Amino acid sequence: MQSLISTLVVSDGGPGRVYGDEFAVDVFCIGVPRSRSTWLKEIMKGHCQIYVPEIKEPNYFVRTYNLYRDEDNPTYLCGWDWYRGLYSRALPGQVRVDFSVNMLFYKHDSARLVAKYFPRARFIVVLRNPIDRTYSHYWYDFAGDLRSIVPRTFEEALFNSRLVECSRYFEQVRIWLDYFDIAKFYFMFDFDLDADTDLAMEGLSLFLDVENIFCKVSKDKVNGCYMYRPFYPPVLRMASFGRRNGFKKIVDVIGKSRIGGMVDKYGKRPFQYPAMGQDTRERLKEWLMPDIENLEKLLGRDLGPWKM
Known part of the structure:
Protein backbone atom coordinates (compact mmCIF):
# COMPACT_ATOMS: atom_id res chain seq x y z
CA MET A 1 0.00 0.00 0.00
CA GLN A 2 1.47 3.33 -0.99
CA SER A 3 1.78 5.99 1.69
CA LEU A 4 -0.97 8.54 1.54
CA ILE A 5 -0.30 12.21 0.92
CA SER A 6 -0.52 14.55 3.86
CA THR A 7 -0.08 18.32 3.97
CA LEU A 8 1.36 19.08 7.38
CA VAL A 9 4.19 21.07 8.86
CA VAL A 10 5.15 22.03 12.38
CA SER A 11 5.84 25.61 13.35
CA ASP A 12 4.59 25.77 16.96
CA GLY A 13 4.56 22.18 18.20
CA GLY A 14 1.58 21.11 16.13
CA PRO A 15 0.32 21.07 12.53
CA GLY A 16 0.74 24.56 11.18
CA ARG A 17 1.34 26.03 7.74
CA VAL A 18 0.99 23.67 4.80
CA TYR A 19 3.41 21.99 2.46
CA GLY A 20 3.48 18.70 0.56
CA ASP A 21 4.67 15.80 2.71
CA GLU A 22 4.82 12.16 1.66
CA PHE A 23 4.20 10.92 5.20
CA ALA A 24 0.90 9.67 6.58
CA VAL A 25 -0.40 7.18 9.07
CA ASP A 26 -2.70 4.75 7.28
CA CYS A 225 -1.72 -6.40 35.66
CA TYR A 226 1.37 -5.60 37.74
CA MET A 227 1.82 -4.03 41.15
CA TYR A 228 4.50 -1.34 40.90
CA ARG A 229 6.99 -0.68 43.68
CA PRO A 230 7.33 3.02 44.65
CA PHE A 231 10.62 3.58 42.77
CA TYR A 232 9.36 2.13 39.47
CA PRO A 233 6.91 4.80 38.14
CA PRO A 234 9.52 7.61 38.31
CA VAL A 235 11.92 5.39 36.36
CA LEU A 236 9.27 4.83 33.67
CA ARG A 237 8.56 8.55 33.46
CA MET A 238 12.26 9.37 33.08
CA ALA A 239 12.60 6.75 30.33
CA SER A 240 9.57 8.15 28.52
CA PHE A 241 10.95 11.69 28.80
CA GLY A 242 14.30 10.54 27.42
CA ARG A 243 12.73 8.82 24.41
CA ARG A 244 10.74 11.96 23.56
CA ASN A 245 13.75 14.24 23.84
CA GLY A 246 16.44 12.67 21.70
CA PHE A 247 17.85 10.03 24.05
CA LYS A 248 15.95 7.02 22.73
CA LYS A 249 19.07 5.01 21.84
CA ILE A 250 20.59 5.54 25.29
CA VAL A 251 17.32 4.63 27.02
CA ASP A 252 16.98 1.49 24.91
CA VAL A 253 20.57 0.40 25.63
CA ILE A 254 20.02 0.82 29.37
CA GLY A 255 16.68 -0.96 29.14
CA LYS A 256 18.27 -4.00 27.51
CA SER A 257 21.22 -4.05 29.90
CA ARG A 258 21.58 -6.02 33.10
CA ILE A 259 20.69 -2.90 35.08
CA GLY A 260 17.49 -2.43 33.09
CA GLY A 261 16.59 -6.07 33.61
CA MET A 262 17.09 -5.75 37.36
CA VAL A 263 14.93 -2.62 37.50
CA ASP A 264 12.12 -4.44 35.66
CA LYS A 265 12.49 -7.56 37.78
CA TYR A 266 12.29 -5.79 41.13
CA GLY A 267 10.17 -2.82 40.08
CA LYS A 268 6.97 -4.74 39.47
CA ARG A 269 5.33 -8.04 40.30
CA PRO A 270 2.31 -9.83 38.80
CA PHE A 271 -0.91 -8.81 40.51
CA GLN A 272 -4.15 -10.80 40.56
CA TYR A 273 -7.02 -8.52 41.43
CA PRO A 274 -10.11 -9.86 43.25
CA ALA A 275 -13.32 -10.87 41.51
CA MET A 276 -16.01 -8.22 41.18
Missing part, protein backbone atom coordinates in the same frame (compact mmCIF):
# COMPACT_ATOMS: atom_id res chain seq x y z
CA VAL A 27 -4.53 3.10 10.18
CA PHE A 28 -5.32 4.08 13.76
CA CYS A 29 -6.32 1.60 16.46
CA ILE A 30 -8.35 4.11 18.46
CA GLY A 31 -9.70 1.97 21.27
CA VAL A 32 -10.13 0.82 23.83
CA PRO A 33 -7.77 0.44 26.82
CA ARG A 34 -7.78 -2.96 28.59
CA SER A 35 -9.35 -4.69 25.60
CA ARG A 36 -6.43 -6.70 24.14
CA SER A 37 -5.06 -3.84 22.08
CA THR A 38 -1.51 -4.62 23.27
CA TRP A 39 -2.00 -8.24 22.22
CA LEU A 40 -3.19 -7.06 18.80
CA LYS A 41 -0.24 -4.70 18.51
CA GLU A 42 2.21 -7.55 19.12
CA ILE A 43 0.52 -9.62 16.40
CA MET A 44 0.52 -6.80 13.86
CA LYS A 45 4.09 -5.82 14.72
CA GLY A 46 5.25 -9.21 13.47
CA HIS A 47 3.57 -8.82 10.06
CA CYS A 48 5.99 -7.93 7.25
CA GLN A 49 3.45 -5.70 5.47
CA ILE A 50 2.63 -3.64 8.57
CA TYR A 51 4.72 -1.12 10.51
CA VAL A 52 3.99 -0.37 14.17
CA PRO A 53 6.40 2.03 15.92
CA GLU A 54 8.18 1.01 19.10
CA ILE A 55 6.11 3.51 21.08
CA LYS A 56 2.77 1.74 21.13
CA GLU A 57 0.67 4.80 22.03
CA PRO A 58 2.09 8.04 20.60
CA ASN A 59 -1.10 9.88 21.66
CA TYR A 60 -0.15 12.69 19.30
CA PHE A 61 -3.78 13.70 18.85
CA VAL A 62 -4.83 13.10 22.49
CA ARG A 63 -4.88 16.21 24.67
CA THR A 64 -5.10 14.34 27.99
CA TYR A 65 -5.62 10.71 29.01
CA ASN A 66 -5.59 10.74 32.82
CA LEU A 67 -9.02 9.63 34.06
CA TYR A 68 -8.46 10.92 37.59
CA ARG A 69 -7.15 14.43 37.11
CA ASP A 70 -6.80 16.95 34.32
CA GLU A 71 -3.23 17.24 33.11
CA ASP A 72 -1.71 17.89 29.73
CA ASN A 73 -0.38 14.99 27.70
CA PRO A 74 3.26 15.88 26.84
CA THR A 75 3.06 14.27 23.39
CA TYR A 76 -0.11 16.11 22.29
CA LEU A 77 0.88 17.92 19.06
CA CYS A 78 4.42 17.93 20.47
CA GLY A 79 6.13 18.31 17.11
CA TRP A 80 5.49 16.92 13.67
CA ASP A 81 9.10 15.84 13.23
CA TRP A 82 8.84 13.74 16.39
CA TYR A 83 5.64 12.03 15.23
CA ARG A 84 6.90 11.43 11.71
CA GLY A 85 10.18 10.14 13.14
CA LEU A 86 8.34 7.27 14.84
CA TYR A 87 7.74 5.83 11.35
CA SER A 88 11.17 6.59 9.88
CA ARG A 89 12.01 2.88 9.60
CA ALA A 90 8.79 1.94 7.80
CA LEU A 91 9.45 0.38 4.41
CA PRO A 92 7.73 1.65 1.25
CA GLY A 93 4.34 0.03 0.96
CA GLN A 94 4.02 -0.98 4.61
CA VAL A 95 0.76 -0.08 6.34
CA ARG A 96 1.62 2.41 9.08
CA VAL A 97 -0.40 1.92 12.26
CA ASP A 98 -0.85 4.11 15.34
CA PHE A 99 -2.10 2.30 18.47
CA SER A 100 -3.22 5.34 20.49
CA VAL A 101 -6.18 3.57 22.08
CA ASN A 102 -7.26 6.61 24.11
CA MET A 103 -8.39 8.34 20.93
CA LEU A 104 -11.86 6.81 20.97
CA PHE A 105 -12.69 8.22 24.40
CA TYR A 106 -11.06 11.63 23.90
CA LYS A 107 -13.02 11.82 20.71
CA HIS A 108 -13.64 15.49 20.02
CA ASP A 109 -10.03 16.64 19.58
CA SER A 110 -8.81 13.34 18.18
CA ALA A 111 -11.53 12.79 15.58
CA ARG A 112 -11.42 16.38 14.37
CA LEU A 113 -7.63 16.45 14.02
CA VAL A 114 -7.34 13.07 12.31
CA ALA A 115 -10.13 14.03 9.90
CA LYS A 116 -8.34 17.28 9.12
CA TYR A 117 -4.88 15.84 8.51
CA PHE A 118 -5.47 12.18 7.61
CA PRO A 119 -8.89 12.19 5.90
CA ARG A 120 -8.22 8.86 4.18
CA ALA A 121 -7.25 7.01 7.36
CA ARG A 122 -8.94 3.80 8.49
CA PHE A 123 -9.64 2.60 12.00
CA ILE A 124 -9.54 -0.52 14.15
CA VAL A 125 -11.70 -0.56 17.29
CA VAL A 126 -11.22 -3.40 19.79
CA LEU A 127 -14.14 -3.58 22.21
CA ARG A 128 -14.45 -5.61 25.41
CA ASN A 129 -17.48 -6.26 27.62
CA PRO A 130 -17.79 -2.76 29.12
CA ILE A 131 -18.42 -4.08 32.64
CA ASP A 132 -15.27 -6.18 32.67
CA ARG A 133 -13.29 -3.46 30.91
CA THR A 134 -14.20 -0.88 33.57
CA TYR A 135 -13.14 -3.20 36.38
CA SER A 136 -9.88 -4.16 34.67
CA HIS A 137 -9.06 -0.52 33.94
CA TYR A 138 -9.49 0.43 37.59
CA TRP A 139 -7.20 -2.31 38.89
CA TYR A 140 -4.59 -1.66 36.21
CA ASP A 141 -4.37 1.98 37.31
CA PHE A 142 -4.56 1.08 41.00
CA ALA A 143 -1.64 -1.35 40.77
CA GLY A 144 0.40 0.80 38.40
CA ASP A 145 1.84 4.29 38.32
CA LEU A 146 -1.44 6.07 39.16
CA ARG A 147 -1.85 4.42 42.56
CA SER A 148 -1.35 7.67 44.47
CA ILE A 149 -4.42 9.29 42.87
CA VAL A 150 -6.68 6.27 42.31
CA PRO A 151 -9.50 5.71 44.87
CA ARG A 152 -8.83 2.91 47.35
CA THR A 153 -11.83 0.83 46.25
CA PHE A 154 -13.55 0.20 42.93
CA GLU A 155 -16.87 1.30 44.40
CA GLU A 156 -15.35 4.68 45.28
CA ALA A 157 -13.86 4.93 41.80
CA LEU A 158 -17.31 4.58 40.26
CA PHE A 159 -18.05 8.10 41.46
CA ASN A 160 -15.40 9.17 38.93
CA SER A 161 -17.59 9.60 35.87
CA ARG A 162 -14.70 9.23 33.42
CA LEU A 163 -13.95 5.65 34.48
CA VAL A 164 -17.49 4.57 33.57
CA GLU A 165 -17.82 6.96 30.63
CA CYS A 166 -14.76 5.34 29.06
CA SER A 167 -16.88 2.18 28.75
CA ARG A 168 -19.86 3.91 27.13
CA TYR A 169 -18.84 3.08 23.60
CA PHE A 170 -21.94 4.28 21.74
CA GLU A 171 -21.39 8.02 22.14
CA GLN A 172 -17.67 7.67 21.42
CA VAL A 173 -18.21 5.72 18.21
CA ARG A 174 -21.04 8.04 17.15
CA ILE A 175 -18.77 11.09 17.29
CA TRP A 176 -16.14 9.37 15.12
CA LEU A 177 -18.85 8.43 12.63
CA ASP A 178 -19.65 12.13 12.30
CA TYR A 179 -16.21 12.50 10.69
CA PHE A 180 -15.65 9.18 8.90
CA ASP A 181 -17.82 6.67 7.05
CA ILE A 182 -18.51 3.45 8.94
CA ALA A 183 -16.88 1.48 6.10
CA LYS A 184 -13.54 2.86 7.32
CA PHE A 185 -13.89 1.02 10.65
CA TYR A 186 -13.14 -2.58 11.61
CA PHE A 187 -14.71 -3.54 14.94
CA MET A 188 -13.24 -6.44 16.90
CA PHE A 189 -15.37 -7.73 19.79
CA ASP A 190 -14.03 -9.76 22.70
CA PHE A 191 -16.58 -12.54 22.21
CA ASP A 192 -15.60 -12.90 18.55
CA LEU A 193 -11.93 -13.18 19.50
CA ASP A 194 -12.80 -15.80 22.12
CA ALA A 195 -14.96 -17.80 19.71
CA ASP A 196 -12.68 -17.77 16.65
CA THR A 197 -9.52 -15.68 16.73
CA ASP A 198 -8.41 -16.90 13.30
CA LEU A 199 -11.65 -15.74 11.68
CA ALA A 200 -11.36 -12.30 13.30
CA MET A 201 -7.78 -11.96 12.06
CA GLU A 202 -8.79 -13.05 8.57
CA GLY A 203 -11.33 -10.24 8.56
CA LEU A 204 -8.64 -7.82 9.70
CA SER A 205 -6.30 -8.88 6.89
CA LEU A 206 -9.03 -8.18 4.34
CA PHE A 207 -9.73 -4.80 5.93
CA LEU A 208 -6.05 -3.84 5.82
CA ASP A 209 -5.48 -5.40 2.38
CA VAL A 210 -2.55 -7.50 3.63
CA GLU A 211 -1.85 -11.22 3.59
CA ASN A 212 -3.35 -13.26 6.42
CA ILE A 213 0.02 -14.26 7.89
CA PHE A 214 -0.29 -12.94 11.43
CA CYS A 215 1.88 -14.52 14.10
CA LYS A 216 0.37 -16.29 17.12
CA VAL A 217 0.53 -14.48 20.47
CA SER A 218 -1.11 -15.79 23.63
CA LYS A 219 -3.79 -13.39 24.87
CA ASP A 220 -2.95 -14.39 28.45
CA LYS A 221 0.64 -13.14 28.40
CA VAL A 222 0.37 -9.60 27.06
CA ASN A 223 0.00 -6.45 29.19
CA GLY A 224 -1.07 -8.18 32.38
CA GLY A 277 -18.86 -8.43 43.68
CA GLN A 278 -22.19 -9.48 42.17
CA ASP A 279 -24.02 -6.39 43.49
CA THR A 280 -21.40 -4.14 41.91
CA ARG A 281 -21.64 -6.04 38.61
CA GLU A 282 -25.42 -5.67 38.54
CA ARG A 283 -25.18 -1.95 39.26
CA LEU A 284 -22.66 -1.45 36.45
CA LYS A 285 -24.78 -3.54 34.12
CA GLU A 286 -27.79 -1.33 34.85
CA TRP A 287 -25.77 1.82 34.16
CA LEU A 288 -24.24 0.53 30.92
CA MET A 289 -27.13 -1.41 29.39
CA PRO A 290 -28.70 1.59 27.56
CA ASP A 291 -25.35 2.32 25.93
CA ILE A 292 -24.93 -1.32 24.88
CA GLU A 293 -28.38 -1.32 23.28
CA ASN A 294 -27.70 1.96 21.46
CA LEU A 295 -24.41 0.57 20.15
CA GLU A 296 -26.25 -2.50 18.87
CA LYS A 297 -28.55 -0.29 16.83
CA LEU A 298 -25.73 1.93 15.58
CA LEU A 299 -23.57 -0.96 14.36
CA GLY A 300 -26.34 -3.42 13.53
CA ARG A 301 -24.57 -6.03 15.63
CA ASP A 302 -25.98 -8.38 18.28
CA LEU A 303 -24.16 -7.70 21.55
CA GLY A 304 -26.00 -10.40 23.48
CA PRO A 305 -22.87 -11.75 25.23
CA TRP A 306 -22.48 -8.40 27.02
CA LYS A 307 -26.03 -8.57 28.38
CA MET A 308 -25.66 -11.88 30.18
Whole structure:
Protein backbone atom coordinates (compact mmCIF):
# COMPACT_ATOMS: atom_id res chain seq x y z
CA MET A 1 0.00 0.00 0.00
CA GLN A 2 1.47 3.33 -0.99
CA SER A 3 1.78 5.99 1.69
CA LEU A 4 -0.97 8.54 1.54
CA ILE A 5 -0.30 12.21 0.92
CA SER A 6 -0.52 14.55 3.86
CA THR A 7 -0.08 18.32 3.97
CA LEU A 8 1.36 19.08 7.38
CA VAL A 9 4.19 21.07 8.86
CA VAL A 10 5.15 22.03 12.38
CA SER A 11 5.84 25.61 13.35
CA ASP A 12 4.59 25.77 16.96
CA GLY A 13 4.56 22.18 18.20
CA GLY A 14 1.58 21.11 16.13
CA PRO A 15 0.32 21.07 12.53
CA GLY A 16 0.74 24.56 11.18
CA ARG A 17 1.34 26.03 7.74
CA VAL A 18 0.99 23.67 4.80
CA TYR A 19 3.41 21.99 2.46
CA GLY A 20 3.48 18.70 0.56
CA ASP A 21 4.67 15.80 2.71
CA GLU A 22 4.82 12.16 1.66
CA PHE A 23 4.20 10.92 5.20
CA ALA A 24 0.90 9.67 6.58
CA VAL A 25 -0.40 7.18 9.07
CA ASP A 26 -2.70 4.75 7.28
CA VAL A 27 -4.53 3.10 10.18
CA PHE A 28 -5.32 4.08 13.76
CA CYS A 29 -6.32 1.60 16.46
CA ILE A 30 -8.35 4.11 18.46
CA GLY A 31 -9.70 1.97 21.27
CA VAL A 32 -10.13 0.82 23.83
CA PRO A 33 -7.77 0.44 26.82
CA ARG A 34 -7.78 -2.96 28.59
CA SER A 35 -9.35 -4.69 25.60
CA ARG A 36 -6.43 -6.70 24.14
CA SER A 37 -5.06 -3.84 22.08
CA THR A 38 -1.51 -4.62 23.27
CA TRP A 39 -2.00 -8.24 22.22
CA LEU A 40 -3.19 -7.06 18.80
CA LYS A 41 -0.24 -4.70 18.51
CA GLU A 42 2.21 -7.55 19.12
CA ILE A 43 0.52 -9.62 16.40
CA MET A 44 0.52 -6.80 13.86
CA LYS A 45 4.09 -5.82 14.72
CA GLY A 46 5.25 -9.21 13.47
CA HIS A 47 3.57 -8.82 10.06
CA CYS A 48 5.99 -7.93 7.25
CA GLN A 49 3.45 -5.70 5.47
CA ILE A 50 2.63 -3.64 8.57
CA TYR A 51 4.72 -1.12 10.51
CA VAL A 52 3.99 -0.37 14.17
CA PRO A 53 6.40 2.03 15.92
CA GLU A 54 8.18 1.01 19.10
CA ILE A 55 6.11 3.51 21.08
CA LYS A 56 2.77 1.74 21.13
CA GLU A 57 0.67 4.80 22.03
CA PRO A 58 2.09 8.04 20.60
CA ASN A 59 -1.10 9.88 21.66
CA TYR A 60 -0.15 12.69 19.30
CA PHE A 61 -3.78 13.70 18.85
CA VAL A 62 -4.83 13.10 22.49
CA ARG A 63 -4.88 16.21 24.67
CA THR A 64 -5.10 14.34 27.99
CA TYR A 65 -5.62 10.71 29.01
CA ASN A 66 -5.59 10.74 32.82
CA LEU A 67 -9.02 9.63 34.06
CA TYR A 68 -8.46 10.92 37.59
CA ARG A 69 -7.15 14.43 37.11
CA ASP A 70 -6.80 16.95 34.32
CA GLU A 71 -3.23 17.24 33.11
CA ASP A 72 -1.71 17.89 29.73
CA ASN A 73 -0.38 14.99 27.70
CA PRO A 74 3.26 15.88 26.84
CA THR A 75 3.06 14.27 23.39
CA TYR A 76 -0.11 16.11 22.29
CA LEU A 77 0.88 17.92 19.06
CA CYS A 78 4.42 17.93 20.47
CA GLY A 79 6.13 18.31 17.11
CA TRP A 80 5.49 16.92 13.67
CA ASP A 81 9.10 15.84 13.23
CA TRP A 82 8.84 13.74 16.39
CA TYR A 83 5.64 12.03 15.23
CA ARG A 84 6.90 11.43 11.71
CA GLY A 85 10.18 10.14 13.14
CA LEU A 86 8.34 7.27 14.84
CA TYR A 87 7.74 5.83 11.35
CA SER A 88 11.17 6.59 9.88
CA ARG A 89 12.01 2.88 9.60
CA ALA A 90 8.79 1.94 7.80
CA LEU A 91 9.45 0.38 4.41
CA PRO A 92 7.73 1.65 1.25
CA GLY A 93 4.34 0.03 0.96
CA GLN A 94 4.02 -0.98 4.61
CA VAL A 95 0.76 -0.08 6.34
CA ARG A 96 1.62 2.41 9.08
CA VAL A 97 -0.40 1.92 12.26
CA ASP A 98 -0.85 4.11 15.34
CA PHE A 99 -2.10 2.30 18.47
CA SER A 100 -3.22 5.34 20.49
CA VAL A 101 -6.18 3.57 22.08
CA ASN A 102 -7.26 6.61 24.11
CA MET A 103 -8.39 8.34 20.93
CA LEU A 104 -11.86 6.81 20.97
CA PHE A 105 -12.69 8.22 24.40
CA TYR A 106 -11.06 11.63 23.90
CA LYS A 107 -13.02 11.82 20.71
CA HIS A 108 -13.64 15.49 20.02
CA ASP A 109 -10.03 16.64 19.58
CA SER A 110 -8.81 13.34 18.18
CA ALA A 111 -11.53 12.79 15.58
CA ARG A 112 -11.42 16.38 14.37
CA LEU A 113 -7.63 16.45 14.02
CA VAL A 114 -7.34 13.07 12.31
CA ALA A 115 -10.13 14.03 9.90
CA LYS A 116 -8.34 17.28 9.12
CA TYR A 117 -4.88 15.84 8.51
CA PHE A 118 -5.47 12.18 7.61
CA PRO A 119 -8.89 12.19 5.90
CA ARG A 120 -8.22 8.86 4.18
CA ALA A 121 -7.25 7.01 7.36
CA ARG A 122 -8.94 3.80 8.49
CA PHE A 123 -9.64 2.60 12.00
CA ILE A 124 -9.54 -0.52 14.15
CA VAL A 125 -11.70 -0.56 17.29
CA VAL A 126 -11.22 -3.40 19.79
CA LEU A 127 -14.14 -3.58 22.21
CA ARG A 128 -14.45 -5.61 25.41
CA ASN A 129 -17.48 -6.26 27.62
CA PRO A 130 -17.79 -2.76 29.12
CA ILE A 131 -18.42 -4.08 32.64
CA ASP A 132 -15.27 -6.18 32.67
CA ARG A 133 -13.29 -3.46 30.91
CA THR A 134 -14.20 -0.88 33.57
CA TYR A 135 -13.14 -3.20 36.38
CA SER A 136 -9.88 -4.16 34.67
CA HIS A 137 -9.06 -0.52 33.94
CA TYR A 138 -9.49 0.43 37.59
CA TRP A 139 -7.20 -2.31 38.89
CA TYR A 140 -4.59 -1.66 36.21
CA ASP A 141 -4.37 1.98 37.31
CA PHE A 142 -4.56 1.08 41.00
CA ALA A 143 -1.64 -1.35 40.77
CA GLY A 144 0.40 0.80 38.40
CA ASP A 145 1.84 4.29 38.32
CA LEU A 146 -1.44 6.07 39.16
CA ARG A 147 -1.85 4.42 42.56
CA SER A 148 -1.35 7.67 44.47
CA ILE A 149 -4.42 9.29 42.87
CA VAL A 150 -6.68 6.27 42.31
CA PRO A 151 -9.50 5.71 44.87
CA ARG A 152 -8.83 2.91 47.35
CA THR A 153 -11.83 0.83 46.25
CA PHE A 154 -13.55 0.20 42.93
CA GLU A 155 -16.87 1.30 44.40
CA GLU A 156 -15.35 4.68 45.28
CA ALA A 157 -13.86 4.93 41.80
CA LEU A 158 -17.31 4.58 40.26
CA PHE A 159 -18.05 8.10 41.46
CA ASN A 160 -15.40 9.17 38.93
CA SER A 161 -17.59 9.60 35.87
CA ARG A 162 -14.70 9.23 33.42
CA LEU A 163 -13.95 5.65 34.48
CA VAL A 164 -17.49 4.57 33.57
CA GLU A 165 -17.82 6.96 30.63
CA CYS A 166 -14.76 5.34 29.06
CA SER A 167 -16.88 2.18 28.75
CA ARG A 168 -19.86 3.91 27.13
CA TYR A 169 -18.84 3.08 23.60
CA PHE A 170 -21.94 4.28 21.74
CA GLU A 171 -21.39 8.02 22.14
CA GLN A 172 -17.67 7.67 21.42
CA VAL A 173 -18.21 5.72 18.21
CA ARG A 174 -21.04 8.04 17.15
CA ILE A 175 -18.77 11.09 17.29
CA TRP A 176 -16.14 9.37 15.12
CA LEU A 177 -18.85 8.43 12.63
CA ASP A 178 -19.65 12.13 12.30
CA TYR A 179 -16.21 12.50 10.69
CA PHE A 180 -15.65 9.18 8.90
CA ASP A 181 -17.82 6.67 7.05
CA ILE A 182 -18.51 3.45 8.94
CA ALA A 183 -16.88 1.48 6.10
CA LYS A 184 -13.54 2.86 7.32
CA PHE A 185 -13.89 1.02 10.65
CA TYR A 186 -13.14 -2.58 11.61
CA PHE A 187 -14.71 -3.54 14.94
CA MET A 188 -13.24 -6.44 16.90
CA PHE A 189 -15.37 -7.73 19.79
CA ASP A 190 -14.03 -9.76 22.70
CA PHE A 191 -16.58 -12.54 22.21
CA ASP A 192 -15.60 -12.90 18.55
CA LEU A 193 -11.93 -13.18 19.50
CA ASP A 194 -12.80 -15.80 22.12
CA ALA A 195 -14.96 -17.80 19.71
CA ASP A 196 -12.68 -17.77 16.65
CA THR A 197 -9.52 -15.68 16.73
CA ASP A 198 -8.41 -16.90 13.30
CA LEU A 199 -11.65 -15.74 11.68
CA ALA A 200 -11.36 -12.30 13.30
CA MET A 201 -7.78 -11.96 12.06
CA GLU A 202 -8.79 -13.05 8.57
CA GLY A 203 -11.33 -10.24 8.56
CA LEU A 204 -8.64 -7.82 9.70
CA SER A 205 -6.30 -8.88 6.89
CA LEU A 206 -9.03 -8.18 4.34
CA PHE A 207 -9.73 -4.80 5.93
CA LEU A 208 -6.05 -3.84 5.82
CA ASP A 209 -5.48 -5.40 2.38
CA VAL A 210 -2.55 -7.50 3.63
CA GLU A 211 -1.85 -11.22 3.59
CA ASN A 212 -3.35 -13.26 6.42
CA ILE A 213 0.02 -14.26 7.89
CA PHE A 214 -0.29 -12.94 11.43
CA CYS A 215 1.88 -14.52 14.10
CA LYS A 216 0.37 -16.29 17.12
CA VAL A 217 0.53 -14.48 20.47
CA SER A 218 -1.11 -15.79 23.63
CA LYS A 219 -3.79 -13.39 24.87
CA ASP A 220 -2.95 -14.39 28.45
CA LYS A 221 0.64 -13.14 28.40
CA VAL A 222 0.37 -9.60 27.06
CA ASN A 223 0.00 -6.45 29.19
CA GLY A 224 -1.07 -8.18 32.38
CA CYS A 225 -1.72 -6.40 35.66
CA TYR A 226 1.37 -5.60 37.74
CA MET A 227 1.82 -4.03 41.15
CA TYR A 228 4.50 -1.34 40.90
CA ARG A 229 6.99 -0.68 43.68
CA PRO A 230 7.33 3.02 44.65
CA PHE A 231 10.62 3.58 42.77
CA TYR A 232 9.36 2.13 39.47
CA PRO A 233 6.91 4.80 38.14
CA PRO A 234 9.52 7.61 38.31
CA VAL A 235 11.92 5.39 36.36
CA LEU A 236 9.27 4.83 33.67
CA ARG A 237 8.56 8.55 33.46
CA MET A 238 12.26 9.37 33.08
CA ALA A 239 12.60 6.75 30.33
CA SER A 240 9.57 8.15 28.52
CA PHE A 241 10.95 11.69 28.80
CA GLY A 242 14.30 10.54 27.42
CA ARG A 243 12.73 8.82 24.41
CA ARG A 244 10.74 11.96 23.56
CA ASN A 245 13.75 14.24 23.84
CA GLY A 246 16.44 12.67 21.70
CA PHE A 247 17.85 10.03 24.05
CA LYS A 248 15.95 7.02 22.73
CA LYS A 249 19.07 5.01 21.84
CA ILE A 250 20.59 5.54 25.29
CA VAL A 251 17.32 4.63 27.02
CA ASP A 252 16.98 1.49 24.91
CA VAL A 253 20.57 0.40 25.63
CA ILE A 254 20.02 0.82 29.37
CA GLY A 255 16.68 -0.96 29.14
CA LYS A 256 18.27 -4.00 27.51
CA SER A 257 21.22 -4.05 29.90
CA ARG A 258 21.58 -6.02 33.10
CA ILE A 259 20.69 -2.90 35.08
CA GLY A 260 17.49 -2.43 33.09
CA GLY A 261 16.59 -6.07 33.61
CA MET A 262 17.09 -5.75 37.36
CA VAL A 263 14.93 -2.62 37.50
CA ASP A 264 12.12 -4.44 35.66
CA LYS A 265 12.49 -7.56 37.78
CA TYR A 266 12.29 -5.79 41.13
CA GLY A 267 10.17 -2.82 40.08
CA LYS A 268 6.97 -4.74 39.47
CA ARG A 269 5.33 -8.04 40.30
CA PRO A 270 2.31 -9.83 38.80
CA PHE A 271 -0.91 -8.81 40.51
CA GLN A 272 -4.15 -10.80 40.56
CA TYR A 273 -7.02 -8.52 41.43
CA PRO A 274 -10.11 -9.86 43.25
CA ALA A 275 -13.32 -10.87 41.51
CA MET A 276 -16.01 -8.22 41.18
CA GLY A 277 -18.86 -8.43 43.68
CA GLN A 278 -22.19 -9.48 42.17
CA ASP A 279 -24.02 -6.39 43.49
CA THR A 280 -21.40 -4.14 41.91
CA ARG A 281 -21.64 -6.04 38.61
CA GLU A 282 -25.42 -5.67 38.54
CA ARG A 283 -25.18 -1.95 39.26
CA LEU A 284 -22.66 -1.45 36.45
CA LYS A 285 -24.78 -3.54 34.12
CA GLU A 286 -27.79 -1.33 34.85
CA TRP A 287 -25.77 1.82 34.16
CA LEU A 288 -24.24 0.53 30.92
CA MET A 289 -27.13 -1.41 29.39
CA PRO A 290 -28.70 1.59 27.56
CA ASP A 291 -25.35 2.32 25.93
CA ILE A 292 -24.93 -1.32 24.88
CA GLU A 293 -28.38 -1.32 23.28
CA ASN A 294 -27.70 1.96 21.46
CA LEU A 295 -24.41 0.57 20.15
CA GLU A 296 -26.25 -2.50 18.87
CA LYS A 297 -28.55 -0.29 16.83
CA LEU A 298 -25.73 1.93 15.58
CA LEU A 299 -23.57 -0.96 14.36
CA GLY A 300 -26.34 -3.42 13.53
CA ARG A 301 -24.57 -6.03 15.63
CA ASP A 302 -25.98 -8.38 18.28
CA LEU A 303 -24.16 -7.70 21.55
CA GLY A 304 -26.00 -10.40 23.48
CA PRO A 305 -22.87 -11.75 25.23
CA TRP A 306 -22.48 -8.40 27.02
CA LYS A 307 -26.03 -8.57 28.38
CA MET A 308 -25.66 -11.88 30.18
